[in-house]
Amino acid sequence: MADDVRERILQAAFACVARYGLAKTTVEDAARAAGLSRATVYRYFPGGRDQLVREVISWEAGRFFARLAAAVAGAPDLPALLEEALVFAHEAVESHEVLQKVLQTEPEVLLGQLTVDADRIVGLVKVFLLPSFEAVALPAGAGAATVADYVARMVLSLIESPGRWDLTDRDQVKDLVRTELLAPLSQV
Amino acid sequence: MADDVRERILQAAFACVARYGLAKTTVEDAARAAGLSRATVYRYFPGGRDQLVREVISWEAGRFFARLAAAVAGAPDLPALLEEALVFAHEAVESHEVLQKVLQTEPEVLLGQLTVDADRIVGLVKVFLLPSFEAVALPAGAGAATVADYVARMVLSLIESPGRWDLTDRDQVKDLVRTELLAPLSQV
Amino acid sequence: MADDVRERILQAAFACVARYGLAKTTVEDAARAAGLSRATVYRYFPGGRDQLVREVISWEAGRFFARLAAAVAGAPDLPALLEEALVFAHEAVESHEVLQKVLQTEPEVLLGQLTVDADRIVGLVKVFLLPSFEAVALPAGAGAATVADYVARMVLSLIESPGRWDLTDRDQVKDLVRTELLAPLSQV
């Protein structure tokens, strides 16, 4: 029940961000959108507006990775999983309206938050990849955790700025996964 | 004269950031510290507090690179320059009290700003390195600009997160420059 | 409770006017004197400073007439009432320190406001006199309201500028009431 309310607030706050942007979203706005009083918001987010904004971003990031997980659930092996993940994630980022809007109108706040959360996000992706690496033969001296960490960072970096790769093109992504992500690992 | 005042405001604002942090620095604070009225601050920074904060960060970043430039002015050749730059920059970042304080207490704001300015900063470093690369034999097909861009990004990245290198140790840095920064370029 | 606060603000503002004058009384001053924050003043007087000043004048005028009503409460008949009213009102105006101060130092603001409120004030006096006229024989064709209106205007005018009458001298006032205020009415 409590989590219910919390969820409702986050959801409402996210909706407000979609409408007003990060900077212009007010505690009052969020409360109203959630059908709650401001006081209640403060009960659930004692850190006030800052905490709320922070958690909204975290929350939406979480949802993002949940969708990602679902999207790659059926992948038969590691390369397929990475390929699927890159394609889906890239596409998801590009077509995430709120994200795109915020990135264009007030990137500082979002990027600031994301940079600060970077470790946590890498962690998320890593945890998500880990099982796959544990089921695979790795180069001597490389633990699954280390490798997962490395790949997680690479993947995130590629999503942000794909460089010369076109993440829309499945063939290119296949290539990318093979040559840049996995190749270094199979060299013993 | 006008630039004088502008400078004074930035300087004062920076001092305030050092004392109060980015978030708690007020236009009024900056004005008082500069010995000016708030109105005057708004005359020079019509964008208000936001513009002021933005420019303070930019301004200090500029000063940082100016100090960097001075520090490496005497380097005899490219490897020495890069080595000097890495050592100095790392040391400077580590011992920059204001920077460290802000990074610990309110990284979001600063990182947000820096991320947004990233391009500009890469540009600064690139411009700064460019002459050195133009005076040097480069791999076929690689323009000095491209190479400078690449090295600039690498250097910044290394300063941020050195990974396995200890940028305090000159020998390691020498190694790093040779194997990671310049090696790829000398392969024709 | 709300009216309480409103009252407190008006009272405080009036005190400020007494000290600083109408023009130099600040919203901040009034708030401070009322022991409230400026924000609260704006909550009760959304029209801001203008509304506040306006209402302070109105409010004190109201209190003035309340005192007047009390002073003449015991008058046995109409002539006595008018006499009492003239004497009391004149004395009250003359000895109203704040009023006198403002009239001397910044008459424009006050007079402007009073002129604008003139109708309302005439109304106040009229309502106050009306019952007395309804209990009295009036000239044919003259409604009590009409007569009250006429007398109200005369009284106010006399208070402002007594002309040749000395409103301190009870005998003169008796005369005045008889010959100038009531005589015209008794002529059928």
Next chain:
Amino acid sequence: MADDVRERILQAAFACVARYGLAKTTVEDAARAAGLSRATVYRYFPGGRDQLVREVISWEAGRFFARLAAAVAGAPDLPALLEEALVFAHEAVESHEVLQKVLQTEPEVLLGQLTVDADRIVGLVKVFLLPSFEAVALPAGAGAATVADYVARMVLSLIESPGRWDLTDRDQVKDLVRTELLAPLSQV
């Protein structure tokens, strides 16, 4: 030359009042409209904005009476003069756009000023009427000055609030002049 500039400023300020109203007319506005710098305005009106506004009202009032004087210049005798004056003045007040606008949108300021200036204005009218009364037989014991004062006040009062008279109707005005203004004087 100096008076020229002064005049120009007043004229410009009046134009601004016509456009923006009394309260919203800025020293800057007036200066701009006069094609002068703000500094110059302060040179001619050291009392600043207040003095300027005050004088603009005075100035326009002066012009008003000048027009009045011109309008009645040809009157053959005192009754005709008063008749002409009443008709003209009433009409002039009614059709004075700026006056009407200000009276409707911000009467306080204007009325405040006029009330304060009341004595001066009565004086103007009085001086203007005086010669006519000196050339006429007056009741014993009444100096021309006293009579002129009385009539001046009556006329101004009638212009402000005509009461039951229709100052548009020449016949009524003729009547009014005879019965209310001059009758009392001819009774010895």
Next chain:
DNA sequence: CACTAAACGAGACGGTACGTCCCGTCTTGAA
């Protein structure tokens, strides 16, 4: 004719108050 003195334009500046906004705390009353 030069030269000084005044008038003026331009605009920076300090200062002050305004009105607005939002935050975070707290109280009260109803479910």
Next chain:
DNA sequence: TTCAAGACGGGACGTACCGTCTCGTTTAGTG
């Protein structure tokens, strides 16, 4: 108890004028 409702203090924001002042630049008047 939990929550809605909302008053309140606090504080910063950005804006708008005000009045003062300092500079150059005319523009006259005078020696």
